[in-house]
Amino acid sequence: RFTALAGLAGKGIFGGVMVMPVLPFINDNEENIAAIVSKAAERGASFIYPAFGVTLRSNQREYFYQKLDMYFPGVKQQYINTFADSYSCGSKHYKRLKYIFESECLKHKLLYRMPDIIAAYKTEKDFMWLA
Numbered sequence: 267r268f269t270a271l272a273g274l275a276g277k278g279i280f281g282g283v284m285v286m287p288v289l290p291f292i293n294d295n296e297e298n299i300a301a302i303v304s305k306a307a308e309r310g311a312s313f314i315y316p317a318f319g320v321t322l323r324s325n326q327r328e329y330f331y332q333k334l335d336m337y338f339p340g341v342k343q344q345y346i347n348t349f350a351d352s353y354s355c356g357s358k359h360y361k362r363l364k365y366i367f368e369s370e371c372l373k374h375k376l377l378y379r380m381p382d383i384i385a386a387y388k389t390e391k392d393f394m395w396l397a
Contacts (some may be wrong), residue, residue, distance in 0.1 A: 268309045275310025280387050282306065282313035282377070287320035291344045294318060294357035296366050303367060307374035313383040314376050318363050319356035327351075 267283075274281040283306045288294050299316075306314045322330055334342040349355040357363060371378040377386055 268305055271306070271311055272309040275312070280312045282311045282315070282383070284315050284317075286315075286317035288316060288318045288357060288363070289320055290348070290355055290357045291341050292338060294359050294363060296359075296362065299363050299367050300370050303370035303374060303376065307376055311376060312386065314371060314378055315380060315383060316363075316367055316378075318360045319354060321354055322349075323353065324351075 271281055271283065283302065285299075285302055288299070303314055320330075331342045331345070334345065345355065348358070368378060370376075377383045
């Protein structure tokens with residue numbers, strides 16, 4: 267995906283990265299977030315937008331838990347203990363991750379707020395058909 271992003275950016279096409287979901291207990295750590303922002307910037311992203319958590323409806327939850335058991339043994343119990351039947355399962359590291367994310371975006375001059383991303387793509391000549 268980063269290779270495709272670099273190809274688009276190389277042709278002057280407005281593109282970016284949607285970082286979602288950032289899964290609690292799996293990839294919600296500072297190093298991961300900083301690395302994704304850095305790599306997106308290196309590949310010419312215009313924007314990056316995150317969701318620090320995951321949402322789970324009942325049927326999604328069953329499937330998600332099966333996959334957790336398969337790929338991340340023991341993590342399902344952390345979800346059950348922390349979130350019970352909550353629809354929204356946000357990272358307990360949200361504030362710190364948001365700070366790291368925004369700092370890295372500012373350092374790399376990447377848009378990261380949705381209103382700014384929308385305003386920017388609407389000014390791009392190649393994207394006027396999206397408006």
